[in-house]
Amino acid sequence: MRMSRYFLPVLRETPAEAQIASHRLMLRSGMIQQASAGIYSWMPLGRRVLGKLETIIHEEQAAAGHIPILMPTLQPAALWQESGRYDDYGQEMLRITDRQGRHLLYGPTNEELVTDIFRGHVKSYRNLPLTLYHIQWKFRDEIRPRFGIMRGREFLMKDGYNFDVDEASAVHAYNRHLVSYLRTYQRMGLKAIPMRADTGPIGGKLSHEFLVLADTGESELFFDSNILELGLGDSDIDYDSREACASVFDRWTQQYARTDETHDPDHFARHVPAVRQRRSRGIEVGQIFYFGTKYSEPMDACVNDASGQRVPVHMGSHGIGVSRLVGAIIEANHDDKGIVWPEPVAPFAVGVINLKPDNEEVSAVCEDLCVRLEAQGLEPLYDDTDDRAGSKFTTMDLIGLPWRLTVGPRSLAAGELELTCRRDGRTFNCAPEEAIGRLTDIYGVK
């Protein structure tokens, strides 16, 4: 993408309203623009990051055998009256009346709608297990939106719902989701820690939240430092294996890890050695629930089991805060110059800076570079503008592409350009071919 033809409205000065790094940097790098309190437009750069996150989520969901659908943002109130949540949910739910006087709501979550879809089509245990999910905009009329998209009222969420014939199957679905979420966050360059959680208005008996460590997080965390050493291993997991999923679940949940909501100070003090006790702040980026028949019973979502009995299905739901993740990733990956994107979620793989756009040789090298990068599936953002060099460097640092190729007459005289790492600043002087080779290695494309 040529910067001269792109829409990248970066701000030189920090808008007064931005209090935390991610909000400040998202506004300055032209990723978002506020439309109203807690409601944002996503500009091209921000939209690209959302797209990267969605792609990773879809791939990991597919690996776990979950099926994508797309439900609407507006839902009929009647379904929520059926589950009993229309009155329970409170002021946080935005209620709407259409011209016919019909009562609608802008969905804060989708248990009722998906249960309605399920019950109309699935009648037998033979069609289970089934997990349906979508990535859709939600609206929760927060009392006080703040911190940019971190606590918006409108936000993009991946929400999934599993349907199983009995509790044991549903617990497997729960464990399977825990594993797939850990893999999803890992692919985004994040270390997310599962922590036992309250179930809140979703209801149910089993729930874990996923938290990313960040000083500006809204939750206070207490955990055993051993959990920071845990990995997922290098091999693929068999998601159909109850034992395999349960063992990952056990490994990740046997260490003490709680938020302030569920923290048990006595237990923490007695069972976690003092040298391993950690206290930190974190950002919640996802949550999983098992709630059994809470919705299937009142909404009559039943299947025939193996013995011919009609039984309510066991369900759980699972959410990833996609738009919030953008903020969380920035909180965990920035410095005083700007954002430092992890490669898998970067809006562009590499920035190409042309130091002399009016020099034909330099420009020819840049154009050729971009064509070849694109042929490798590595999207470049090509700064072909006639700004001064310093200004280009500063902008590129601000928007935080992980790698930068700098092309100017000085190094080109030796047949070289510069490949610079945004995170640590190390620079390689090398020929274009070698730079492309290094980048394809880094991004793991062939």
Added chain:
RNA sequence: CGGGGUGUGGCGCAGUCUGGUAGCGCAACGGCUUUGGGAGCCGUAGGUCGUUGGUUCGAAUCCAAUCGCCCCGACCA
């Protein structure tokens, strides 16, 4: 919702207390010089001061109402 702020060219702000008809920096545009880490000089353009009403000879400034936004608190992906 309670408490505290705030609203002035695209962005960041001053001016409000003590009414006299709007200013600074950045950005934009033009010219010259400059050109490998946010250039310099000269010039140009852009605002009925959130909105409505009131007081006054006169309101960005005083009064009232209203709307928006931000911060602190109780709630949440």
